[in-house]
């Protein structure tokens with residue numbers, strides 16, 4: 147993986163399900179294409195032709211894996227699909243999803259976005275009972291639980307299996323004659339329901355509905371299980387009520403800005419958070435520039451609120467994939483310039499505010515500050531549109547270890563010094579919720595910023611105070 151990707155939180159997966167459409171696999175393909183940002187390591191589609199499931203999975207990007215002849219082979223009116231960002235389990239084809247198994251109830255395909263927190267314990271119990279695992283994926287744990295569960299209908303077995311696990315999941319299941327979608331009771335990861343004429347679709351984000359030409363119906367609610375078959379759509383709420391804890395990092399970075407997630411448009415949330423950042427940490431400057439692309443809406447909001455001109459001072463090369471091989475030591479100084487390049491015409495002699503969505507290890511920020519200075523900026527003020535990331539995620543997001551998160555062990559002043567900026571400020575924990583009215587319940591997980599884990603994890607430390615912006619620290 148390239149160093150830029152290591153300096154991010156990375157979304158682990160996207161899921162899609164289609165039921166009742168003559169070109170189900172094609173629709174699934176379009177959805178996966180739109181959801182490529184949620185996982186680039188592998189992708190797969192399983193379709194049902196009524197009497198059997200047909201599978202194709204591969205390593206790489208959606209457009210490279212699904213050539214037209216492959217889509218044609220995936221016949222049937224129902225399909226599920228998955229993009230994977232491989233971390234829990236190695237990034238091998240055997241861990242690519244959807245997983246497909248034959249069990250006493252027939253063939254079953256499963257695709258999962260999230261992370262089962264107690265997968266290792268449940269897996270050990272299953273292995274003691276004689277279960278043999280084919281992959282390292284926590285999703286396979288769910289499959290074994292389903293295979294062992296009693297119940298008349300598939301959905302009964304699925305519900306029994308899900309009751310035995312704890313964690314974050316938005317999942318789709320495909321048998322030869324039905325599609326089942328489930329979202330965990332706390333609702334960590336997004337999942338929405340849509341329609342394409344008479345067909346039902348479920349997808350991770352609404353940007354996929356747009357490409358499928360589907361109509362948005364509603365979110366799959368936390369703790370809801372949908373059964374879609376020739377009998378229509380059935381909604382079940384089989385789990386005890388739990389506080390909702392939707393991932394606030396979807397707003398900060400993961401989701402596409404054109405998606406509607408947890409009832410809000412991601413773009414407008416980021417824009418509002420940028421405004422809040424300007425209110426909290428204003429600095430005299432000549433221009434505001436985003437770290438593209440994820441920092442763009444926040445930088446626009448910041449510039450508007452601060453009354454400072456907005457300029458695209460950093461240009462991203464969109465054609466650099468994650469598989470970019472870093473040059474050898476002798477030419478390593480190219481660094482982040484492979485992906486980003488600064489505009490000297492805009493920077494020369496200017497006091498620049500540069501806005502990014504988050505700061506994880508700090509190595510990319512360090513390179514960006516050096517690049518802006520190299521392009522002639524007289525001052526560089528880094529503004530981060532989220533609080534310091536102090537704790538890893540255990541709910542389906544690839545994060546560096548706690549030691550690698552610079553915010554976990556360094557003060558803001560130490561980080562400022564490390565990245566070489568004239569000033570550094572983060573959004574406060576309170577400011578992170580500037581997108582909602584003050585009296586609205588905070589139904590969000592923010593554990594990576596607060597270490598307050600909604601589902602306990604053994605490695606979790608005591609919650610700690612966040613470092614807030616202190617204007618006196620700013621060297622201007």
Ligand code: SF4
Nearest residue numbers: 393395539591593594
């Ligand atoms: S810990 Fe962070 S990334 Fe993980 S679910 Fe919670 S808010 Fe999202």
